[in-house]
Amino acid sequence: MSRRAGSAGHSTLAFVESPVQLLNVLEWAHAHAPGAELTLVVLSPTDPMTRGQLRRMAELAREEGHEVRWEEARGGPAAPFQTIGGLAGMLRRADRVVLGDPFSRYVQLLLTITKAPALVVVDDGTATMEFVAQLARGERLVRWHRKGGRPGPRDLLFAPVSSSARRRLTPGGNRQVEIFSAMPVDERPEGVTVTVNAFAWTRARFGPPRITKGADMVGTSLVETGVVDAERYLEAVRALARAHGATRYFAHRRESTEKLHRLVLETGLEVVRPDLPLELIARRGPVGRTILSFPSTVVHTLPLALAGTPVRVAVCDIDPAWLTDRASPRAQGFLSGVTDTARDVHRLSAVTAV
Structure with missing residues (x-):
């Protein structure tokens, strides 16, 4: 039987779009919040291989006692609106939001809704290194393999949301930001807590x-x-x-x-x-x-x-x-x-x- 997030005080909501992100949320929960109430929201992609790995990782998360909510977030033109609308209430109530891909436009949209005082970014592979560096320099969030030069029309259209997300991921006031990573962090953004992912859950479990x-x-x-x-x-x-x-x-x-x-x-x-x-x-x-x-x-x-x-x-x-x-x-x-x-x-x- 899954534990319900928010049933005992503080609630943590995690958003993942890849199997590695889900794995690193489990590592974070094992290291920093053992026994905590955690709801994992899978914003499912369309790629069959990724979906298959996410299904298997979701099974492991449920075995650990976490609630998993699977969202067909890309299942047609209306899917994003339905997904975001269905998650809005949970986002507003959450005390902590954990996310795996700060470059994701989906995640950036969700960040405009939440007022959670604690945000955690877990590894999304090597992209985490670039995210940390961009946050430290106050730059716009752009994936490292994207072609350099001027932003395209979609980038310009989405720029206000991306800027808002970057501000939300910058500590200030009562807002705390943590980066949980196995990657090297050379440029530490001011006020951000960086903790090491040592893969303790993986070694204990397998x-x-x-x-x-x-x-x-x-x-x-x-x-x-x-x-x-x-x-x-x-x-x-x-x-x-x-x-x-x-x-x-x-x-x-x-x-x-x-x-x-x-x-x-x-x-x-x-x-x-x-x-x-x-x-x-x-x-x-x-x-x-x-x-x-x-x-x-x-x-x-x-x-x-x-x-x-x-x-x-x-x-x-x-x-x-x-x-x-x-x-x-x-x-x-x-x-x-x-x-x-x-x-x-x-x-x-x-x-x-x-």
Whole structure:
């Protein structure tokens, strides 16, 4: 039986749009609010892989005693209005709001409704690093892989909401803001509390894993987001797999079916579509003694989730020549920063196709 938020004083409302965000809300609750009344609102995307992982994560959240409210937030033109209207009362009553993606226009709209005195931002991968830096500098909230230059018409239309959300995420008066993150935070915004996500819930709930002799590779959606050229990426995966004896490729939930099909044909790797975030998959095992990755969130999170095991995480740099002409001018610097700031990882030079 799920606990109802708000039934015993303070109420916490969490909004998530991805499996990793939901995982990090569970980590936050385990570390900072054990036994607290928590309602998780899933603003469901349309992508089938993401939805499937979110369903599995929602089951785990219910097993932890949390209430989960699934919203078909993108189920047609009227869905956003129905979703926001249905959540307005809960937002106004909430004492604390936890959110996973401050760049999300959906979340920014919801922030204009709530008057909660406590706001918590949990990790949404490497985007958290950019969010913290932008908040510290007072800049508008823009995802790092977005093309530089002037804002488009939709950006201009949404600008007042985005500005309002940024103000809400800035501490002031009786409003407290916390960032709960496994990522490095170099530019700490004034007045913001930063606490470390050590993946204590993941380690307590799963594992330790059985470790195999070979290597596993972690996929990335850098091709799908227009940052890295598809041909260069496939060449790099093939060279890495050959050099390190990798046999399995854990696909990112946003990787296209066409790209993965080519990857199987050209590399011989077994493609695995995980049904949970990789931190949980690796902790459950079996997992390779070496995990190969390109610059991404997992080079920060996997060493924490696998702490106390002999598994080695190795990260391969992105060669600037792999970037597309559509990549943001900030892309190379940001990706290098992801690798440079990773702890407890083995760094590999960018590979060259042979």
